[in-house]
Amino acid sequence: MSYKVTNKLGNPVKFGDTIFQPHETKVLEEKPTSDKFIVEMTEEKEEPKKMKKVERRDK
Amino acid sequence: MSSQFDGAWSETALVGIAAQSGSDMAFQAITETVDIDIGDKDFDVIATLGGGRLVKFTPQEPTTITLEAYPVEAGTDSGTTGLGFFDLLNTTSASQPQDLDVDRTRSKYRIAIMWTDLSTATTANEAIGTNNAALRVVAAHGYFTSVKPSFTDGVLKFTVTYKVPPFDSSGTANVAIQSTDIAGATLTALASYTSTTRW
Numbered sequence: 032m033s034y035k036v037t038n039k040l041g042n043p044v045k046f047g048d049t050i051f052q053p054h055e056t057k058v059l060e061e062k063p064t065s066d067k068f069i070v071e072m073t074e075e076k077e078e079p080k081k082m083k084k085v086e087r088r089d090k
Numbered sequence: 091m092s093s094q095f096d097g098a099w100s101e102t103a104l105v106g107i108a109a110q111s112g113s114d115m116a117f118q119a120i121t122e123t124v125d126i127d128i129g130d131k132d133f134d135v136i137a138t139l140g141g142g143r144l145v146k147f148t149p150q151e152p153t154t155i156t157l158e159a160y161p162v163e164a165g166t167d168s169g170t171t172g173l174g175f176f177d178l179l180n181t182t183s184a185s186q187p188q189d190l191d192v193d194r195t196r197s198k199y200r201i202a203i204m205w206t207d208l209s210t211a212t213t214a215n216e217a218i219g220t221n222n223a224a225l226r227v228v229a230a231h232g233y234f235t236s237v238k239p240s241f242t243d244g245v246l247k248f249t250v251t252y253k254v255p256p257f258d259s260s261g262t263a264n265v266a267i268q269s270t271d272i273a274g275a276t277l278t279a280l281a282s283y284t285s286t287t288r289w
Binding site: 039040041042043044045046047050053054063064065066067068 | 109110111112113167168169170181182183184185189190195197198284285
């Protein structure tokens with residue numbers, strides 16, 4: 032699971048070793064709980080659907 | 091929380107600090123004293139040969155607000171309750187453990203100090219309606235210039251200094267003093283602090 036994390040503040044914010052510049056967005060594996068961030072879940076990549084085999088009917 | 095209002099404000103006050111686009115954080119629970127040094131609008135006097143005096147105005151000095159406080163953390167990683175001051179001087183941390191390195195970051199903050207007799211008031215930025223009195227000093231677009239811990243008396247006390255010029259580069263005021271009397275109109279809440287909105 033990954034998260035799209037945006038620094039809400041007009042000031043830089045540190046999350047662990049990652050520094051977010053004002054209003055910068057980064058994708059993180061860990062979900063921050065601080066209210067200094069806007070956190071959105073990133074959409075999982077959907078696997079291409081396998082086509083079902085359709086048997087041809089004999090005419 | 092309410093200040094005692096019997097001819098003078100006494101005992102308690104509300105202290106709020108906000109980063110740009112951030113929530114107001116309440117610091118009164120860990121603050122003991124507040125000193126507000128509104129910048130002087132001084133002047134020099136030029137003595138003329140005829141014995142008269144000419145006034146030469148000097149530009150207004152910066153305003154300085156000094157807090158004495160007892161935080162137990164390095165900074166405030168989250169929430170609306172202020173926990174520490176080093177993150178106001180350097181890049182703020184948003185996770186535990188907090189690791190605030192000294193850096194060259196200079197971040198703008200707003201500080202509001204309010205005295206009110208409204209017993210339910212909990213934040214310095216909130217509105218005070220009719221039938222209650224309040225006095226509020228608010229300064230925006232300023233910087234924390236000093237955070238000095240001291241353990242001389244056996245208790246870890248921080249002396250914190252916030253400094254703001256009276257105007258920005260366009261001449262717009264950075265400091266306001268607001269009040270309402272008991273019979274007066276509502277003292278409106280401070281708007282959220284942003285790069286363009288001071289209060």
